[in-house]
Amino acid sequence: MTGKTFETRDPRTGEVVARVAEGDKADVDLAVKAARKAFDHGPWPRMSGYQRGRIMMKFADLIDQHIEDLAILDTINAGKLFKIGKLIDIPSASQLLRYYAGAADKIHGETLKHSRELQGYTLKEPIGVVGHIIPWNYPTTMFFFKVSPALAAGFTMVVKPAEQSPLSALYYAHLAKEAGIPDGVLNVVTGFGPTAGSAVASHMDIDKVSFTGSTEVGRLVMEAAARINLKSVSLELGGKSPLIIFDDADVDMAVNLAQFAIFTNKGEVCVAGSRVYEAAKNWTVGDPFNPNIHQGPQVDKAQFEKVLKYIEIGKQEGATLLTGGKACGDKGYYVEPTIFTDVKDDMRIVQEEIFGPVMSLMKFKTIEEAIEKANNTKYGLAAGIVTKDLNTMNRVSRSIRAGVIWVNCYFAFDIDCPFGGFKMSGFGKDMGLDALDKYLHSKSVVTPIYNSPWL
Numbered sequence: 001m002t003g004k005t006f007e008t009r010d011p012r013t014g015e016v017v018a019r020v021a022e023g024d025k026a027d028v029d030l031a032v033k034a035a036r037k038a039f040d041h042g043p044w045p046r047m048s049g050y051q052r053g054r055i056m057m058k059f060a061d062l063i064d065q066h067i068e069d070l071a072i073l074d075t076i077n078a079g080k081l082f083k084i085g086k087l088i089d090i091p092s093a094s095q096l097l098r099y100y101a102g103a104a105d106k107i108h109g110e111t112l113k114h115s116r117e118l119q120g121y122t123l124k125e126p127i128g129v130v131g132h133i134i135p136w137n138y139p140t141t142m143f144f145f146k147v148s149p150a151l152a153a154g155f156t157m158v159v160k161p162a163e164q165s166p167l168s169a170l171y172y173a174h175l176a177k178e179a180g181i182p183d184g185v186l187n188v189v190t191g192f193g194p195t196a197g198s199a200v201a202s203h204m205d206i207d208k209v210s211f212t213g214s215t216e217v218g219r220l221v222m223e224a225a226a227r228i229n230l231k232s233v234s235l236e237l238g239g240k241s242p243l244i245i246f247d248d249a250d251v252d253m254a255v256n257l258a259q260f261a262i263f264t265n266k267g268e269v270c271v272a273g274s275r276v277y278e279a280a281k282n283w284t285v286g287d288p289f290n291p292n293i294h295q296g297p298q299v300d301k302a303q304f305e306k307v308l309k310y311i312e313i314g315k316q317e318g319a320t321l322l323t324g325g326k327a328c329g330d331k332g333y334y335v336e337p338t339i340f341t342d343v344k345d346d347m348r349i350v351q352e353e354i355f356g357p358v359m360s361l362m363k364f365k366t367i368e369e370a371i372e373k374a375n376n377t378k379y380g381l382a383a384g385i386v387t388k389d390l391n392t393m394n395r396v397s398r399s400i401r402a403g404v405i406w407v408n409c410y411f412a413f414d415i416d417c418p419f420g421g422f423k424m425s426g427f428g429k430d431m432g433l434d435a436l437d438k439y440l441h442s443k444s445v446v447t448p449i450y451n452s453p454w455l
Contacts, residue, residue, distance in 0.1 A: 008166060011079040011297040012287055012332045020166050023191035028158065028199035031187040035129045035156040036205050038184030045126055045154035049105030056101035056151055059179035060094035067091065070168055074139050078165040079296040081288045093144040099415045100152035103436055114455065120446040126154035127232060127441050128207030131200035135213045136162035136299045143169055145430040146210050153439040158187045160200050164299045166190040193217060201225060208232040215424050234428025234438050236420055238353040239381030242374040243410065244396065246387040254386045259283060261384055261410040280323050280337045295357060297333040304333035307356030314340050314349040345376055367392060371399045380422030384410045
């Protein structure tokens with residue numbers, strides 16, 4: 001509406017790669033109007049699940065045909081590793097679409113057994129128009145975490161991608177139209193959180209909001225939904241996920257998992273510091289288009305500066321900097337893999353989400369202490385356990401308050417495995433059939449029956 005644009009930058013260099021439409025409330029109003037019309041009068045919710053599934057399958061096929069282009073967009077926009085985008089992120093998007101396409105014609109209610117002369121059943125129906133607000137760390141994955149089950153359920157939607165990484169979302173909207181998804185069903189509005197994102201959260205004609213991002217913004221989304229129309233909300237928020245390594249663990253496995261897990265999701269680890277130190281030194285940082293690189297740049301200058309600020313806070317709090325701790329390279333937003341030792345539970349680098357390659361090493365002596373440390377956080381998104389002892393695994397996995405527990409593995413996501421948090425990490429699940437359910441209302445239908453031989 002306003003014609004305003006904003007710059008999107010390449011985090012490898014800090015240089016502008018494109019100018020993108022800066023959507024605001026007026027643009028969100030237009031998108032919601034289109035989605036509302038498509039839901040109330042359009043064909044998408046009225047198609048059979050089989051028909052929706054076929055179109056979603058075509059959408060998935062088009063993604064497969066453009067894997068390299070899409071991976072490039074997430075690399076130059078969000079600093080994602082190009083090889084991981086080609087091998088995992090983009091193929092997983094088409095897999096998610098196919099999974100939910102296969103579920104679209106299997107949405108069933110139940111027959112109810114009443115206690116008197118009544119007949120009842122439930123219908124599973126799409127709620128209406130959903131607003132998806134997605135983060136920058138996994139632009140493609142999060143887009144399809146939200147969009148795939150909503151499409152299968154018969155929703156129409158408005159997607160607000162993160163302002164740091166809008167490019168692939170725009171490409172997916174183009175492919176959706178090419179696949180045959182009707183106009184108004186999938187609308188993408190690029191813009192900033194306080195304007196476009198806030199307009200989505202507070203819109204009277206949006207029936208549900210699905211948000212992934214920080215706990216602070218999640219609160220604002222929930223407040224807006226409560227103030228306006230009490231729309232349904234699902235939140236996948238911050239995390240401070242512990243990786244607990246017991247003394248019976250395979251040390252090589254433990255070091256590899258710590259390196260893999262902590263430089264993306266931070267945690268509490270009891271493992272030989274020198275081994276982790278060596279692993280960190282071999283963890284190479286650089287251009288994400290280089291296939292030999294392990295870690296690309298932070299998404300933008302603000303996040304780059306936030307990570308460096310937390311490293312300074314760790315030093316000021318008295319933690320020992322074992323390795324890393326500095327920016328690297330003469331341009332772009334690169335941070336060295338950083339490890340702190342002599343860390344205490346109440347330090348900010350332990351309690352607060354950094355969202356950068358910063359590891360805190362902590363020791364524990366007993367299982368009870370490990371459980372207490374793991375639960376001593378306002379978050380509850382995920383946790384990892386490394387042990388050979390089945391009893392330890394069972395006890396600790398049942399004691400930690402987190403939405404997913406990975407045992408002798410980490411980031412073990414699977415399309416059929418629901419993912420979502422406890423406590424201030426939010427509520428509502430992505431992936432699995434649980435994600436489909438959150439986009440469906442259960443409606444009960446009851447009629448009397450007369451002179452039936454049985455109830």
